[in-house]
Each structure stands twice: as structure tokens, then as C-alpha cells.
Amino acid sequence: MANTVTLTAADGSTVQFIDEIKASGGMKDVYFSPNRDYVVAFFRGSADAATRERLSVITTVYRDRIFNQIGGDYWKNLFCWPTAMVEHNGRLGVVVPFYAPEFFFKHGSRNNDMLAIKGREKEGKWFASPSNRNKFIDQRELGNWMLQIKLCLQIARAVRRMHSAGLAHSDLSYRNVLIDPSTGRACLIDIDGLVVPGKYPPDVVGTPDFIAPECVATAHLKRDDPQRKLPSIATDRHALAVLVYMYLLLRHPLRGDKVHDLNDPQRDEELSMGERALFVEHPTDASNRIKLANVKPAELPWKDTAKMPFGIVGPYLGELFTKAFIDGLHNPSLRPSADDWETALVKTVDLLQPCPNTACEQGWYVFDNKAKPRCPFCGTAFSGPLPVLNLYSSQREGSFRPDNHRLMVYSGQSLFQWHTNRNIVPNEKITEAQKKRVGYFVLHQGAWFLVNEGMPDLMELPAKTPVPVGGKVALEDGKQLLMSREPGGRLVVVQMANQ
Incomplete structure (x- = not known):
């Protein structure tokens, strides 16, 4: 003992x-x-x-x-x-x-726990590879696509808080983030290596796959060389973008099939992750595409970028992937901040639609505003009219401007105060009262309704017909609903898709 x-x-x-x-x-x-x-x-x-x-x-x-x-x-x-x-x-x-109990595997891997993971901590790397997920991880540990987005939101939020305190993680990777896809929770670990810019330099360069290209390209220089790029908030931003991309698309954004040096594998790796790093889904340079001939069956459909393009994540995250892996890949000042990722992930949760196919492994998908929406994961089409709420907010009395924010409706979908008022943000500062649902949506005899549970100002425009708390209002194409008259209060314009 x-x-x-x-x-x-x-x-x-x-x-x-x-x-x-x-x-x-x-x-x-x-x-x-x-x-x-x-x-x-x-x-x-x-x-x-x-x-x-x-x-x-x-x-x-x-x-x-x-x-x-x-x-x-x-x-x-x-x-x-x-x-x-x-x-x-x-x-x-x-x-x-x-670590909290949910960050340990409750179930062994498939085939009598052949990987001996039961009781081990859930490092994110277990969940970022399609072959791991398809062949080894117990289905009960995998959650669904909505929970994947929610755990990415938690990671972005934690990184945003760290950066706002002036700290860089320095080794942000799937080894230093614990995740539980079955609950949508995430936790950053190995905090003791934090970098305080200008005061406490990094102990480590980072984990391969997550090291920013400028760090890889200058790794051969001495640590005190002014040209050497070391971990910082800017390199954390690259690592965060890679994490979100890998958790949602189960592939690496830079690991395509372009070969830079046929004779020296080490040099080839340095170039492909460093000075010549190229996004596998670059719209005008296809030289680093993932070749399907080299992909194993267990990695499909995720590594098929034609079938699963990054556009399936929706407009808000898609724009950030473009900024991170095209505009900002070799220009760190153009990389999206953790705050940008947090905002985009919150708005993406509002675009999610449940897949009507109960056997669909992902269960949810981002509504793409096409005439005939269908789940990109299993191909199941949505049938029937589908209300989309376009959100507008007032800067001054009677004047509403679009917020570039929409809310998808599904039966049982909830409406919260951060939907009714743009000044309320769903983050760590939200109060218990602000977390309460203020309305929900229901499909009844072929018609969609919004049930008012906590919006005293709710009214139909332009007639200014009040919808009392406890009442309901039908959702029809073009209908306008004022949800709040407080500063930042929102107006909704209903759009019926899939008519």
C-alpha cells in the first residue's frame, strides 16, 4: 500500500x-x-x-x-x-x-472493449476521427450533431474568456480538451502551461495538427530569434478553428493529398502544415483535395468533401471557416476570434432542424434555406411547410433592421428572451430569470402556432393585435410579430419554406 x-x-x-x-x-x-x-x-x-x-x-x-x-x-x-x-x-x-464523472468513458469500446477505454478520460481525439466513431466508440457515447455544436460552443466560450483575461492556452488541441458528446459538455485542461504575452513564454510549441502554420514554418529557428513565431492568442485562434472543423466534419482542414516533397517525409510534413499549408476545401485551388481512392470505408462519408462540404455547417460557421482556413491561414490578424466562433455557434443552434428519420445517426442538421430541405447525413427530405423566423431589431422607435439571425421552427422548439431582445446574450452573465422559456411552437392539424408563455408585448403587426400570455398565434408567410417593446426588442417576419 x-x-x-x-x-x-x-x-x-x-x-x-x-x-x-x-x-x-x-x-x-x-x-x-x-x-x-x-x-x-x-x-x-x-x-x-x-x-x-x-x-x-x-x-x-x-x-x-x-x-x-x-x-x-x-x-x-x-x-x-x-x-x-x-x-x-x-x-x-x-x-x-x-475531472467531472461524464468525462470518463462509461461504456467500453465495441467488441468487448478491445481498446480498454472504459473508465478512461474522454480526450477529444477519440471523437474527432470517423473510423474511431464508426468502428470502436459505443453508440451511447456519441450523442448527436446538435450536441457536437453545443460542445464546440462551450470550447469557444472558454477560449474567449481566457483570451479576454490576456491569456493564451498555447497547446489547444483535442488532447487538452475533454468532451462528452452524449451531453454536449466540454472542459479545457492543462491550464498550467498558459502563456501571458510578454511575460510568461510558452513551455511547449503545441500538438501536431493544431500548431499554426507560422509556428511550424519557423520551428527550425532558435527560440530567441525574433523571426520565430511562438504560441499566442493568434495561434490559439487557428487551433480553435481546427477543433470546431474536426468535431463537426470529422476530418482535418489541412490534411489533403498534396505532396510537397516526395523524397523527405519530414520536410513534406513541415511544408504541408507550415508555409505551404492549404485548405482541403479551397474553392479555387483543388490541389490539396482528399482523394477518395486513399480513403478507407470507415472514414466515409466524412472524408468525401464533395458529399460533405463544409457548407453543411450553415452560413455563420461556413463564413468563419473561410476566414480561418483561406483568409487567415497565413495571415493571423484575419483569423476569427473565439468571440466570433461563440456568436456563430449560438446562431447555428437556432438554424438546426431535427431529421425526420429516427434512424439518422446525427439526428439534426442545419437548415440551408433551399426549396427542398433535406438532411445531408442520411438524405431524408423534410415534408410539409416549415416556418423560419427572420429576426429584426429596433435601434430606435419604429425602425427595424435585419439582425442576420434566423430561428428555425419545429414542434416543441422553444423561444427565449435572447430571441425576443438582441441586448440579451446567452452566455455566462445570463440570469436565471432570463433562462426561462417565453414561448414554444406547435404543429396542430397541419397549421403552425406560436404559444405565448411570457411575452406581455407580443402583438401582430401592422394591425397591432395583442397576443395575450397564454394565447397563441398562427404562423403564416409574411406575418409580422412584435415580441418586445423594450430597447433592443425584436420583430419577427415569418417565412414559410418548403411550401
Whole structure:
């Protein structure tokens, strides 16, 4: 039986751990606390002053800045943030909360857990490959496409919060993000390597597949060379775009079949991920397309970019993929911010439509505003009229402008205050009262209705006919509904698609 070690952390708290290595990463050894409510991770090698200072600031100043502000409790679920710094036998370590239960595999892999993953943590890499998902991962762990979008939203939100505090993760990848597709939850880990620009430089260059092209292209230079590009907020933005693309499309945006050096595989890799990196779906340069002849059956249909183009993610995310992998791939200043991804993901959730095919593996798809909408995953067409709500908001009394935001209707779909008022944003600052549903949609005898549960101002225009709370209003093509008269209040114009 291993000994239990008791220490006093830098903040004065008592820390205990069982003196037995339970996990090892590239830089740290991990030990469990007796109650398994936290772990202690010790860095290998002797402690240096710079590392000590960085860990001290991450566990105090920056922790306080994120968790002790308005909405601070929200972040406890999205970050596995170190709580204290410790030192033992000349080694520095951090105390980190134990991962939440949903971030461990509940079910073994298929074929009698041939991968022995039951009980292991759900690193995102397990879920980013179509062959893993198709051949190994238990169906109950996979969730659906709506939940994939929601976990991407949580990742974007966590990165946005980190960047707004002036911090870069430096190694954002599917190894350092835990995800649970069955609940749509995500959590950023390995926070102890955070980069404070201009103060604490990065310990690592990053994880292959997620390192920004400018870092790959200058990796041969010495660390202190002014031309060398090191991890930063700009390189995090590249990694975030890759993560969202991989989780939604199950392929890498740069790993096509273009060969840059036939004789030197290492040089070929450096060029394809670095100075000559090229989007596999580039609209005018098809030289890096994924060739179907090289694709395994278990990777289909995801690696078939003609059948599953990135356009299936909808207009908001599609625009950001263009900015990230065409405009900003070699120009970091043009990359979308985490805030851009968060906004686009929220708006994309509002475009989702349930697939009518109950056997469809993805269950949801983004409505593409075509005359005949159909699920891109299983090919099932939608039948019957389909209301789409186009949202407008007032900058001043009586004047409404389009918000470039639409809400798809389906039976049971909910309406919330962030739909009725553009000044309410569904993020960590939202109040409990603002989370309450204010209406829902129902299909009754072939007609669509909006049932008013909490909109005292709801009225039909131009006649200004009130729709009382508890009442309902039919959704017909061209109908205008004023949902709120407060500043930022929205007007809805109904469009009937698939007539």
C-alpha cells in the first residue's frame, strides 16, 4: 500500500496525495488525493524560478480574475483550473480538481472493449476521427450533431474568456480538451502551461495538427530569434478553428493529398502544415483535395468533401471557416476570434432542424434555406411547410433592421428572451430569470402556432393585435410579430419554406 503524503500548499491549504503515479504526460506525473476529489501533478525535473512564478500567478491572480467575477461559477464546469501550487522533494506541482464523472468513458469500446477505454478520460481525439466513431466508440457515447455544436460552443466560450483575461492556452488541441458528446459538455485542461504575452513564454510549441502554420514554418529557428513565431492568442485562434472543423466534419482542414516533397517525409510534413499549408476545401485551388481512392470505408462519408462540404455547417460557421482556413491561414490578424466562433455557434443552434428519420445517426442538421430541405447525413427530405423566423431589431422607435439571425421552427422548439431582445446574450452573465422559456411552437392539424408563455408585448403587426400570455398565434408567410417593446426588442417576419 502506497504512503499518503501531506503537504502545505503555497496558499496555506493542506494537500494530501497517495505516493503512486496514476498517470504521466509529456511533462508531469499525476498523483490522486485519498478521496479522488483532486489530483496533484508534479513537473519532472527541478523547479526553476520562472516556472514557480508562472504557476503562482495562474493559481492566484488569474484564477481570481476568472472565477471571482460575475458569472465566475459558470467557468468551473468549462475549465479544470489549478487551485494551488505545491513543492515536494525539489519538484513543483499543482493541485487540480478531479475531472467531472461524464468525462470518463462509461461504456467500453465495441467488441468487448478491445481498446480498454472504459473508465478512461474522454480526450477529444477519440471523437474527432470517423473510423474511431464508426468502428470502436459505443453508440451511447456519441450523442448527436446538435450536441457536437453545443460542445464546440462551450470550447469557444472558454477560449474567449481566457483570451479576454490576456491569456493564451498555447497547446489547444483535442488532447487538452475533454468532451462528452452524449451531453454536449466540454472542459479545457492543462491550464498550467498558459502563456501571458510578454511575460510568461510558452513551455511547449503545441500538438501536431493544431500548431499554426507560422509556428511550424519557423520551428527550425532558435527560440530567441525574433523571426520565430511562438504560441499566442493568434495561434490559439487557428487551433480553435481546427477543433470546431474536426468535431463537426470529422476530418482535418489541412490534411489533403498534396505532396510537397516526395523524397523527405519530414520536410513534406513541415511544408504541408507550415508555409505551404492549404485548405482541403479551397474553392479555387483543388490541389490539396482528399482523394477518395486513399480513403478507407470507415472514414466515409466524412472524408468525401464533395458529399460533405463544409457548407453543411450553415452560413455563420461556413463564413468563419473561410476566414480561418483561406483568409487567415497565413495571415493571423484575419483569423476569427473565439468571440466570433461563440456568436456563430449560438446562431447555428437556432438554424438546426431535427431529421425526420429516427434512424439518422446525427439526428439534426442545419437548415440551408433551399426549396427542398433535406438532411445531408442520411438524405431524408423534410415534408410539409416549415416556418423560419427572420429576426429584426429596433435601434430606435419604429425602425427595424435585419439582425442576420434566423430561428428555425419545429414542434416543441422553444423561444427565449435572447430571441425576443438582441441586448440579451446567452452566455455566462445570463440570469436565471432570463433562462426561462417565453414561448414554444406547435404543429396542430397541419397549421403552425406560436404559444405565448411570457411575452406581455407580443402583438401582430401592422394591425397591432395583442397576443395575450397564454394565447397563441398562427404562423403564416409574411406575418409580422412584435415580441418586445423594450430597447433592443425584436420583430419577427415569418417565412414559410418548403411550401
